[in-house]
Amino acid sequence: GENVEQHPSTLSVQEGDSAVIKCTYSDSASNYFPWYKQELGKRPQLIIDIRSNVGEKKDQRIAVTLNKTAKHFSLHITETQPEDSAVYFCAASKMNYGQNFVFGPGTRLSVLP
Amino acid sequence: NAGVTQTPKFQVLKTGQSMTLQCAQDMNHNSMYWYRQDPGMGLRLIYYSASEGTTDKGEVPNGYNVSRLNKREFSLRLESAAPSQTSVYFCASSPGGNTIYFGEGSWLTVV
Numbered sequence: 001g002e003n004v005e006q007h008p009s010t011l012s013v014q015e016g017d018s019a020v021i022k023c024t025y026s027d028s029a030s031n032y033f034p035w036y037k038q039e040l041g042k043r044p045q046l047i048i049d050i051r052s053n054v055g056e057k058k059d060q061r062i063a064v065t066l067n068k069t070a071k072h073f074s075l076h077i078t079e080t081q082p083e084d085s086a087v088y089f090c091a092a093s094k095m096n097y098g099q100n101f102v103f104g105p106g107t108r109l110s111v112l113p
Numbered sequence: 114n115a116g117v118t119q120t121p122k123f124q125v126l127k128t129g130q131s132m133t134l135q136c137a138q139d140m141n142h143n144s145m146y147w148y149r150q151d152p153g154m155g156l157r158l159i160y161y162s163a164s165e166g167t168t169d170k171g172e173v174p175n176g177y178n179v180s181r182l183n184k185r186e187f188s189l190r191l192e193s194a195a196p197s198q199t200s201v202y203f204c205a206s207s208p209g210g211n212t213i214y215f216g217e218g219s220w221l222t223v224v
Contacts, residue, residue, distance in 0.1 A: 034212045043203065043215040044156070089155060101213055105155040
């Protein structure tokens, strides 16, 4: 089955700097890769996603890149702000009926003022 | 439109007790999921249901049972709770071909 690894497990950046989180997946049939942000005590919430027919997607300060050949994808956050501090999870899935989502172990991002 | 609603939000059980976590979604989604979240372990799939009437085991199904009661509701049952089942449980749903949406979580402690 699918296995998703995520690095780093913790990341501290200064406010205004960029943050990058990387994930690798094992199943070449996976074709949908969402990223979730989870604040303390809250539910995970989707922040951006990418499908395998696209190499990059951007939404304001966040972007995701996908390298299908290498089977890895990355989350990029620019101009970080204190409210970006949270745990971020990547996931891999096959887009079909009853798809199963496999999550990475998470990255705790701390944005220091 | 409440999205995904799960109850209870907090529960303390004694070892060996049973309980059912309830989940309902009002988004007309076909697929529903139960995940558990433990520190440093991310979200691990317990069971999922691709459609009404079907259920499949996920990564960590032992000690749990599920019921897809109808399209809206997907319950998770612990028949004989163990301390290792202390966790945060998230129900989620998906329309298929798209991302999943989580409930607010249920904090379960087994003593």
